Amino acid sequence: MGEKGEVTSDALTKFLEKSMQMLPLRVLVLEDHLFQRAIAVSLLNQLGCDVVFAAASGTQALEILREVGPVDVALCDLQMEDMDGLEFLQRAAQAGLVRSVIINSSLAEDVRRAARQLISLLGLVLLGDLGKPLQIDAVQVLLKKYLDEPDKRIMPRCADAAADPKEVCSAMARREMESYFQPKVNLLTGEVTGVEALTRWNHPFRGIVSPAVFMPAVESCNLLNELFFAQIEHGMEVQRQVLKRGSLLNIAFNLQPVQLTDTTLVSRVKAILARYGLSGAGITFELTENGLVDASATCLENLVRLRMMGCRLSIDDFGVGFSSLQRLCQLPFNEIKLDGEFVRALDEERRCRVVVSSTLALGEALGMTVVAEGIETAAQYQQLIELGCTQGQGYLFARPMTQKALLDWLESRAGVQEKQ
The missing domain is CATH 3.40.50.2300 (Response regulator)
Incomplete structure (x- = not known):
């Protein structure tokens, strides 16, 4: 301390450092x-x-x-x-x-x-x-x-547990449901191999609402197919735009097991593809295996017909259900999406590392692609590379984004690669 009322520069620095650390x-x-x-x-x-x-x-x-x-x-x-x-x-x-x-x-x-x-x-x-x-x-x-x-x-609010069905029906009528797209990348080259289509509710007052909040109401209102086929339309529009730039972008859609009981599913998908002049080879359908325990003849027929069209079938959230191996043997999947929980625990748990390594070996033995979900850190990315994983998605690479944002993002990446 200097004269009364003055503070030395050293004392001031220490005070500021301490304040910044609070x-x-x-x-x-x-x-x-x-x-x-x-x-x-x-x-x-x-x-x-x-x-x-x-x-x-x-x-x-x-x-x-x-x-x-x-x-x-x-x-x-x-x-x-x-x-x-x-x-x-x-x-x-x-x-x-x-x-x-x-x-x-x-x-x-x-x-x-x-x-x-x-x-x-x-x-x-x-x-x-x-x-x-x-x-x-x-x-x-x-x-x-x-x-x-x-x-x-933000403390989770009880009101967010599930949206009111009437409100969701009104939101659907007002076209407040918007398609977002999250890229999948080749972990070795950084090349974008596809995107996953996701639905977000663009609420006028609450902002972007998660599917966990509104999907139960969508199902209860019997609007699942309406939302699903609207999302395919949006995805095909994205694919067509990217194709005009000289690239083919695979679009993955989440298909609920209950939709496989619809005898018109395949014909409706075919009609959309024909309207856009695109082929089934550019589409992946992701299904969680939990809902496929009692797959009916109609479910199996739809899956086989989708594969016959050239579509890829991905078993989603692999490893968190109770019958994953049985599903792989019985149903015509050609891709495994490894649940993000195993990826997030790579740093902390030997068991999760073993699960990831074993799944990669299983995928290779069965001739199936393995995509790791939920990659958020460089450490997780590095460990997946060491284990032999070549496909992944997560916030480390890109968050889900709107159609326009995705097209801009892809264009900017293409520009960077051209300069390299």
Whole structure:
């Protein structure tokens, strides 16, 4: 300190550095071990967290949150006497008292994996899974992840669980449902190999609404086919535009198993292709295997006829159902889409790495392409390359985008490749 009222440059720098490090976060530490609880609180204070609460049990944690209100992050042990971490998170989620979770546990890897799945089912955002002892750098990365992604700071609303069918019917009539497209790429060359067509509800007040919110209502209103065939029309328009530029872009559409019972499915697809002057070879239909357990003769006939037209058939979310191998043997799939959950866990779990490696080997043995979903980081990308995966999609490459945005994106990539 210089003369009264003055601050030296060094002191000012330290003050500014400290201010910049402050994190506007409310964090709860749930840990029954006194020493480890103290370490966690101290670590969070060093990172500049705005408010830190500490509890030795789930019961105490709930009492604190009911008094002080919701927290942004719960740094949570799982195995404790009295109320354990899982029961606490279940109750806290129901009461809307926790927005996101960092697991801090020394339990076995497979047990923690199951716990992570449970946390997602509770509607909470899982920021990460850290073992013990805590490492300050790892915690800092996860807290930054929370602050950098606005969606993680929004408490899930019960109203978003499912949209009102009447509202969805009106939205369909007003053409508020819009087709988005997410690229698939060759992981070795970076070449775009196709896109997956997705539907988003462009709500006039709520913005872009996820299919998880409105698809149940679409099905209950018997509007599934209307939405599906409108999406194919949009996809064929994109394909025709890209074809004019000298490239063929495969378009993948999500086909619900219930639609395979429609005896007019194949003829309607043929009619759309004929209208655009395109062939079935440029289309992939993705189906989740869970809905194909009791495939009827009509379902099987439709799948065979689609293959006869040249269309590709992809078994989606592979590995999360109970009959994947049986479906591969019985139905004419020629592509496997590996569920993103396995990709996201590559860094943390040996079992997931084994599943990915085994699926790639299975695909090669069966002559089927394997596409890895949910690639979000360079580390995941590198590990997939090392395992021999050559096809993938995810936010690392591109997010779903509108038709115009996709065409602009493809054109910009083509321009860059020409200069190289």
